[in-house]
Amino acid sequence: MNTENGNKLKTLVFRVSEANFDAVLEKTAEILRNGGTVAFPTETVYGLGADGLNPYAVGKIFKAKKRPPGNPLSLLVHSMEDVQKVAKNIPEKALKLMDNFWPGPLTIVLEKNDVVPGITSGNLLSIGVRMPDHKIPLELIRRTGTPLAAPSANLSGKPSPTLAGHVIADLSGSIDAILDGGETAIGLESTVIDITVEPPLVLRPGAIGISDLETIIGKVKELKSGDNEDKPGGTSEPQIKQYESQKLNHYTPDTKVVLVEGQTETVSEKIAELFEEYKNKGLNTGFLLSEENLNLLSLKGLNPGKYFVLGSAKQPEVASRKLFEGLRDLDRKELDVILADGSFSQSGLGTALINRLRKAASLKYVV
Ligand code: TXA
Ligand code: MG
Numbered sequence: 001m002n003t004e005n006g007n008k009l010k011t012l013v014f015r016v017s018e019a020n021f022d023a024v025l026e027k028t029a030e031i032l033r034n035g036g037t038v039a040f041p042t043e044t045v046y047g048l049g050a051d052g053l054n055p056y057a058v059g060k061i062f063k064a065k066k067r068p069p070g071n072p073l074s075l076l077v078h079s080m081e082d083v084q085k086v087a088k089n090i091p092e093k094a095l096k097l098m099d100n101f102w103p104g105p106l107t108i109v110l111e112k113n114d115v116v117p118g119i120t121s122g123n124l125l126s127i128g129v130r131m132p133d134h135k136i137p138l139e140l141i142r143r144t145g146t147p148l149a150a151p152s153a154n155l156s157g158k159p160s161p162t163l164a165g166h167v168i169a170d171l172s173g174s175i176d177a178i179l180d181g182g183e184t185a186i187g188l189e190s191t192v193i194d195i196t197v198e199p200p201l202v203l204r205p206g207a208i209g210i211s212d213l214e215t216i217i218g219k220v221k222e223l224k225s226g227d228n229e230d231k232p233g234g235t236s237e238p239q240i241k242q243y244e245s246q247k248l249n250h251y252t253p254d255t256k257v258v259l260v261e262g263q264t265e266t267v268s269e270k271i272a273e274l275f276e277e278y279k280n281k282g283l284n285t286g287f288l289l290s291e292e293n294l295n296l297l298s299l300k301g302l303n304p305g306k307y308f309v310l311g312s313a314k315q316p317e318v319a320s321r322k323l324f325e326g327l328r329d330l331d332r333k334e335l336d337v338i339l340a341d342g343s344f345s346q347s348g349l350g351t352a353l354i355n356r357l358r359k360a361a362s363l364k365y366v367v
Pocket of ligand 2: 152
């Protein structure tokens with residue numbers, strides 16, 4: 001498992017089943033204990049894990065993902081003992097959040113302990129910590145005996161992986177092993193909340209919504225892109241950096257994405273109009289659509305041809321699970337532009353879904 005000399009690694013791929021669970025987990029925990037890198041499913045997206053307290057191992061994550069140095073990683077933990085090991089001065093509000101939402105899709109930014117190396121935290125004094133709700137990473141962390149640094153298992157700038165095939169496409173030859181546990185249940189990355197500031201600040205929306213958080217700990221703020229007022233009390237260097245890192249994390253498919261937000265009918269009209277315009281320019285156009293808009297566009301006599309359907313606009317949970325697969329699928333089709341439907345319901349996971357669509361898009365219309 002030597003990446004320094006530039007040689008390609010032989011990436012082991014294990015399809016995890018009940019029958020091989022024990023043997024496969026033991027083998028991959030050993031790889032991790034020896035400073036290697038292993039990708040695995042969580043309930044959100046696939047993560048790329050390495051011993052989070054070993055700077056040499058963490059360095060391999062940055063190298064494999066081509067992630068810019070200084071961008072903080074989060075740690076996955078298996079127990080409250082793990083949390084006590086990596087974080088200090090844990091506020092009451094954080095304990096309440098852990099009580100209510102862990103294991104689950106919530107990353108909590110806490111003051112870090114000295115055992116966490118600077119390379120893991122992007123030299124910040126804080127660290128994101130999450131207990132995943134998935135048997136494979138929980139057991140892997142337990143057997144490895146250390147919290148795992150585990151960003152999403154994609155090349156930096158690509159959509160997060162929701163299938164083992166996505167990890168293979170991005171990282172095969174650059175990491176030691178991949179555990180294939182099928183499609184991830186949620187499909188979008190965890191909610192990130194910084195609890196070291198008051199009021200706590202939501203840095204990334206996810207499956208745990210603002211109202212879920214506020215029910216437990218009272219008022220929270222949301223980080224809006226370009227919103228400088230959201231910088232917390234002190235404006236020390238590390239604090240500023242943590243917002244920068246959040247904004248760096250873009251999902252940019254190679255193909256230009258144009259997002260149209262609004263009600264289903266008006267969105268379909270705008271998409272039809274843009275399609276005509278692009279066709280006249282000789283552009284090869286693809287579509288990322290709700291079922292409703294696929295039907296409306298077909299009724300208008302359009303044959304979308306190259307499209308990916310995310311499911312009903314009324315079911316943002318289904319669309320969220322399929323979003324990154326859809327972006328990757330369309331990205332492979334050598335299109336000039338992807339017209340994306342932004343008419344999904346804003347309830348539940350809808351807020352996180354539209355956040356990811358906006359991040360992927362380089363041009364946005366609201367109709
Ligand atoms: O659902 C998830 O969170 C997935 C799965 C694999 O666990 N992981 C994931 O990791 O999305 P990553 O590294 O792609 O995102 C972690 C987020 C980043 O946006 C990072 O900027 C933020 O957490 N983060 C980590 N430590 C931080 C800190 N000290 N201050 C501010 N943000 C931090
Ligand atoms: Mg990521």
